[in-house]
Amino acid sequence: MDTAEKIKAFLDSLSEPKCAEMQVLHTHILQLFPKAKLWFLDGKDETGKVVTNPSIGYGQYTIHYKDGSTKEFYQIGISSNSTGISVYVMGLEDKKYLPETFGNRIGKASVTGYCIKFKTVKDIKLDILDEAMCYGIKHTDND
Template structure:
């Protein structure tokens, strides 16, 4: 199954209103990054054990580890969780930046070093979320 089909099936499997919110987020991110590489991670490790929630990724960056090894990974990710949706903004060096810059104005969301977690899109300011994603994309270009 190709990545686009996996993404479509993952979004379709979500209960409402999460399904509509995830589709809207998907469309917003594709509006920001229309030609980006798409990823779908099923949340399983190489042994087939569930280690995380499935997630959709957008864009590509090179992550460099402390041991000097590198690998490609997405820039922006979205995932359904038990209480709502998580948006991952990967690769930002300053782990306090998102919370300091966007946390107070985004609405009802928990903002950490790389994640913005909220119950529904109607609880947050979507324009501020889009600005945060644009910031992450700009600072993780390959």
């Protein structure tokens, strides 16, 4: 099964209304970043134990660790959780930028240094979410 098929199977496995919400967001992000690499992480570690919620990722950047090692990862990620949806903007150096720039403008969402969490897409201003995601794509290492 390729990544797009895994994403479809994951979205189809969600109950309503979460399935529809995640599908709307996924389609929207694909339109915003049509050439972005797609990722699907099932939330399991190498032993098969569930350690996090499954996530869909978009784009690619290199994480540089202090020990000199690197890892390829997505720039933008979305995940369904028990209280709503999380959008991850990965790789930003300034952890105050998202909350200070978008926290008061995005609508009913909590905004941290890398995560924008909301109950439903209707609770947020999609154009402000777009602005935050575009900032994340522009300001991460695309090597």
